[in-house]
Amino acid sequence: MSARDVSVFYGDKKAIDEVSIEIPTKYVTAFIGPSGCGKSTFLRTLNRMNDTIPSARVEGEITLDGEDIYRSKMDVVQLRARVGMVFQKPNPFPKSIYENIAYGPKIHGLAEGKDELDAIVERSLKRAGLWEEVKDRLQDSGTALSGGQQQRLCIARAIAVDPEVILMDEPCSALDPIATAKIEELIAELNGRYAIVIVTHSMQQAARVSQRTAFFHLGKMVEYGRTSDIFTNPLEQRTQDYITGRYG
Numbered sequence: 001m002s003a004r005d006v007s008v009f010y011g012d013k014k015a016i017d018e019v020s021i022e023i024p025t026k027y028v029t030a031f032i033g034p035s036g037c038g039k040s041t042f043l044r045t046l047n048r049m050n051d052t053i054p055s056a057r058v059e060g061e062i063t064l065d066g067e068d069i070y071r072s073k074m075d076v077v078q079l080r081a082r083v084g085m086v087f088q089k090p091n092p093f094p095k096s097i098y099e100n101i102a103y104g105p106k107i108h109g110l111a112e113g114k115d116e117l118d119a120i121v122e123r124s125l126k127r128a129g130l131w132e133e134v135k136d137r138l139q140d141s142g143t144a145l146s147g148g149q150q151q152r153l154c155i156a157r158a159i160a161v162d163p164e165v166i167l168m169d170e171p172c173s174a175l176d177p178i179a180t181a182k183i184e185e186l187i188a189e190l191n192g193r194y195a196i197v198i199v200t201h202s203m204q205q206a207a208r209v210s211q212r213t214a215f216f217h218l219g220k221m222v223e224y225g226r227t228s229d230i231f232t233n234p235l236e237q238r239t240q241d242y243i244t245g246r247y248g
């Protein structure tokens with residue numbers, strides 16, 4: 001994915017100011033920066049989640065495989081399957097574990113029959129590291145799982161429709177350290193298969209899970225590069241100040 005000169009407004013207020021970035025296919029990219037700097041706003045532009053906020057307006061160009069995702073003919077439902085999203089609070093549907101995964105492939109016509117659908121459900125749950133824990137209770141409600149399991153269920157749901165990119169908006173902020181470690185392991189396993197973009201408040205997490213990091217401040221992307229460089233040898237003073245804990 002690629003963003004060129006992207007600005008986002010809420011009413012008259014500019015929340016993102018001319019951000020340009022190439023999201024690499026093979027890596028995990030972390031968005032870091034102090035609260036309110038616009039990380040989530042920018043993340044949401046990447047699958048048009050800002051469309052759901054009436055006051056939000058996006059300028060600039062965002063392309064996926066060279067296609068402008070804001071063009072009028074873009075099918076937003078398709079787009080959100082290609083660019084999936086996992087939120088801060090796990091949000092499984094109030095349906096069975098099986099249905100949580102099967103729903104997307106069904107509406108996108110990805111399975112011919114029950115066997116194929118079963119196979120997608122199994123594969124997605126395996127990839128999300130949840131299969132062993134739930135294989136004997138696929139008909140139980142998704143909301144009855146623990147918080148960490150629910151978040152892996154949401155990741156499995158995103159995977160089920162075979163996305164190219166998975167956006168994660170602080171996916172561990174509602175989870176305990178053990179569940180967080182599992183999600184981080186899972187991100188490492190998914191790395192390479194999907195482009196992953198994660199917003200995180202934790203610099204340690206960014207350092208652990210990502211290969212590329214973008215630092216945002218006051219709506220601008222101040223610096224973007226290899227995670228190891230950003231954390232050890234940033235080019236910009238503002239990045240240096242943030243990673244050494246001077247603000248944020």
Ligand SMILES: Nc1ncnc2c1ncn2[C@@H]1O[C@H](COP(=O)(O)OP(=O)(O)OP(=O)(O)O)[C@@H](O)[C@H]1O
Pocket residue numbers: 010015033034035036037038039040041042053055201
């Ligand atoms: N729905 C909205 N309506 C109006 N303003 C908004 C809306 N969402 C975010 N903003 C504003 O846009 C700016 C960027 O917010 P955003 O949530 O993107 O930042 P963030 O870096 O993700 O913050 P945090 O780390 O606290 O989640 C903030 O000033 C915020 O108040």
